[in-house]
Amino acid sequence: MKQLKDFKDNIHSCSKCGLCQSVCPIYKITGNDCTVSRGHFVMLRGLLKGELKMSPKLNRYLDLCLKCGACSKFCPSDINVVDIIVAAKAEYFKHSFSQKLLSFFQKNFVFGLCVNFLSLFRKKAESKTFDKKVLYFGGCSSKIKGNNAVVKILNAAGIEVITPPFSCCGISLFARGDLRGFNHNIEKFVKILKQYNITDIVTTCASCEKSLKDYSRWAESDDSREFLKNIKIKNIYEYIRANELKLVLRKPVEVTFHKPCNIDNYDDIKWFLSNTTNLNYIEMNDFDKCCGLNGISKFREYRIMAEIFKSKRENILKTGVKYVLTSCLGCEVALKLFSRNSYRVDDLINFIASRI
Ligand code: SF4
Ligand code: SF4
Numbered sequence: 531m532k533q534l535k536d537f538k539d540n541i542h543s544c545s546k547c548g549l550c551q552s553v554c555p556i557y558k559i560t561g562n563d564c565t566v567s568r569g570h571f572v573m574l575r576g577l578l579k580g581e582l583k584m585s586p587k588l589n590r591y592l593d594l595c596l597k598c599g600a601c602s603k604f605c606p607s608d609i610n611v612v613d614i615i616v617a618a619k620a621e622y623f624k625h626s627f628s629q630k631l632l633s634f635f636q637k638n639f640v641f642g643l644c645v646n647f648l649s650l651f652r653k654k655a656e657s658k659t660f661d662k663k664v665l666y667f668g669g670c671s672s673k674i675k676g677n678n679a680v681v682k683i684l685n686a687a688g689i690e691v692i693t694p695p696f697s698c699c700g701i702s703l704f705a706r707g708d709l710r711g712f713n714h715n716i717e718k719f720v721k722i723l724k725q726y727n728i729t730d731i732v733t734t735c736a737s738c739e740k741s742l743k744d745y746s747r748w749a750e751s752d753d754s755r756e757f758l759k760n761i762k763i764k765n766i767y768e769y770i771r772a773n774e775l776k777l778v779l780r781k782p783v784e785v786t787f788h789k790p791c792n793i794d795n796y797d798d799i800k801w802f803l804s805n806t807t808n809l810n811y812i813e814m815n816d817f818d819k820c821c822g823l824n825g826i827s828k829f830r831e832y833r834i835m836a837e838i839f840k841s842k843r844e845n846i847l848k849t850g851v852k853y854v855l856t857s858c859l860g861c862e863v864a865l866k867l868f869s870r871n872s873y874r875v876d877d878l879i880n881f882i883a884s885r886i
Contacts (some may be wrong), residue, residue, distance in 0.1 A: 533617060
């Protein structure tokens with residue numbers, strides 16, 4: 531399993547230029563260097579040298595990171611900040627009973643029992659048959675909402691959708707530093723995937739997409755790492771644009787869109803939003819700024835998270851639209867939580883599929 535010491539060179543490659551400070555949503559509020567990549571790396575260097583010890587205080591600084599990856603996009607040293615924060619959190623996780631308890635609860639109750647119970651009320655849609663076939667990784671979202679929308683839209687693009695019984699991608703375990711739990715999810719994924727002779731996987735949730743793309747770097751087993759290197763993971767918007775799928779909504783409607791941090795192909799989404807007839811897309815200010823979901827569970831940091839939620843909400847309200855669409859189950863939850871019934875939130879694919 532990867533450990534913090536494996537990232538020593540990356541941590542040392544930080545030049546302390548401070549560019550990460552200009553984009554980090556947390557630093558913008560706290561102004562405290564301990565809450566942004568540059569400061570995190572100073573602390574982690576101390577930890578690796580044995581000058582500092584992992585402590586609840588250090589973990590609290592690491593925990594404030596939303597894992598939005600905004601700093602990595604600007605970092606001249608090209609450091610994958612999220613991987614390092616997770617490896618550091620894994621050091622804390624190993625010795626923390628409360629973190630293990632929370633992880634157990636998330637794994638077995640929230641993403642296990644609750645999601646599986648909700649899936650009992652969803653009937654799986656059957657796909658039409660086409661030469662081009664993809665496997666749909668719907669994660670928890672498809673268990674709760676079903677796979678109808680994805681089947682309807684990809685079938686319209688001439689693509690057959692196969693929906694294997696994949697389980698949760700494990701992103702919450704990864705973010706907490708529960709790497710053993712995360713690896714358990716990776717192995718389950720590999721085992722199911724080996725039953726199909728298809729290498730194209732389609733996702734609709736940005737968090738699932740990020741997790742699946744991380745699998746080949748974080749899998750413990752050499753076999754799984756090799757196997758995963760040949761798997762192509764794309765989100766549905768790449769297929770929609772590549773097939774020039776232009777849909778017509780029954781009635782005109784105005785919408786805005788929140789871009790999840792883990793989506794890299796906003797161009798494809800914008801193409802889809804702009805080429806769907808009767809859909810009037812109004813881009814909100816800072817449409818690509820983190821919704822703050824990773825902060826929801828940080829009740830101690832409520833003041834900081836409230837600031838992030840407030841500015842996202844204000845930007846949504848400025849557009850004057852009734853519908854905010856997104857493409858991540860986590861973002862949906864965060865946007866709904868602070869909507870105060872001023873707007874409705876939906877997944878873009880579900881929204882479009884229910885109106886054509
Ligand atoms: S932008 Fe990158 S190199 Fe510069 S201080 Fe931040 S983490 Fe270090
Ligand atoms: S990942 Fe996001 S929240 Fe974390 S340090 Fe980088 S910019 Fe800040």
